[in-house]
Amino acid sequence: MSQINEIQDSIIEDFAVLDGDREMTNFYVMELGQKLPELPEQYKTDDFIVKGCQSKVWLKSELEDGRVRFAADSNTAITKGLVSLLVRIFDKQAPDDILNADLYFMERIGMDRFIGTQRSNGFAAMIKQMKLYALALKTKIEA
């Protein structure tokens, strides 16, 4: 849990440097997206799509040593950067920590102003999907 908050705090710090400059923020987010590990083509199907996003977002999860591994991709560079933030936070975390996580970084980096209401809803859909995956994998561990 604390690890999740540590990552959130470091994201907040990174964005603070951008000082709210929209163009710089876009460029930075796209750069983050470029660093996201590739999602193999076979996962870019409707089975892995996150519903509720304007752009296409594919999200895949699996269990590795009791922790959730996330991989994601998007057909747009900015959205890919945004989903990379969530992968950075949730990848390699325990299912319980993901389920109990309180995400506060969006508000602190002013994401609403940056991506607008509709896309914020899409971002919320990504978080929900990641938590659902964590819940499914937790059930698998306990079974």
Place this chain on the structure above:
Amino acid sequence: MATAINSIPMDVHKIRAQFPVLDQQVNGKPLAYFDNAATTQKPIAVIDALNTYYKEYNANIHRGIHTLAEKATKAFEETRKTMATFVNAGEAEEIVFTRGTTESINLVAATYGRRMVHQGDEIIISTLEHHSNIVPWQMLCEEKQATLKIIPVSEEGVLDIYQYKALLSEKTRIVAVNHASNSLGTINPVKEIIKLAHDAGAVVLIDGAQAGPHLEIDVQSLDCDFYAMSAHKMYGPTGVGLLYGKRKHLEKMPPYQGGGEMIKEVTFKGTTYNDIPYKFEAGTPNIADVVAWHYATEFITQLGKETIEAHERMLLKHAHEVLSEIPGLQFIGVAPEKVSVVSFLVDGIHPFDLGMMLDAVGIAVRTGHHCTQPLMDFLGIEGTVRASFAVYNTKEEIDRLGASLTRVIKYMK
């Protein structure tokens, strides 16, 4: 008819001064508003008219005997006359106020359509249509077991009139096409389309949402049966539009919705309906916005459609020149006759990313399928970036668009 009172080159800066919303910074940069095909900004005269209406003479119209009701009714009906003149209708009673183009089309589908279309009949629309000129007809066809036929379009965005002729038959009841395409800007040969439909015995509805602010509209010369428009696309308020219909059709059509205003007499045994256009205007209408629409139309007619068209043609040409210089940029829709809409794609960059990057420097464009998914499917694309120009846009703003795109593309590749 709305005639140009002058064709002197206009002073765009004087025009811009009438639009308060344009004078602002977005993300630290001056706003360049290129989303006019979605909705135009409003001149101060329209904003003032709304204000004045609510401050000075708000009242429910038609049956009131007091002074305010009289004043409001007069202003409301004044817009009807203004709009009748604007589209050159034979009489003001042929103008029905609606919530906008979408409702106008739905009204025709639900009244004329329900009465006149039967099992096995056909309705013709085109590949270029906005969802609002597709879905109401699909719903009607489903209900009546009629068939929807589609006029194909070329890669350039031009309707195939030869194929259209082949689609027309004695089964055709209604032809519904747009005057100008919202996604590509194509101006369709509606006069020819109407003539051909009439020869086949069908009636024609023209979706004029994109023509209103740009083109000379003469419903009598076109000889269209129905013409639909939205105020907000032509410098007027949101939430109002009109349906022009020939008297002979409107009189025969059943009412659209039931309620106040649309009745002559109501008893529990039955109701007699009001005359046109009131038969189609159930309930208290959007009085303030209708009243303010008059001022938007006055703005257009005072400038003159010719002057507006000349300025927008110049902008369109300039945009084509500027954007042609950008490597990897592909225009979507290159019909010879276009309103001031430029749709494009850039190799390897998603329209959404381009839209976000342009917004970051104060440039408002639209990205996506523009409510024309079947057209996008035909073109084999998800969507486009669309810059659509209005009378207040400038060459300098288009230069900024070009420079910003160049910068973004350089960074992203």
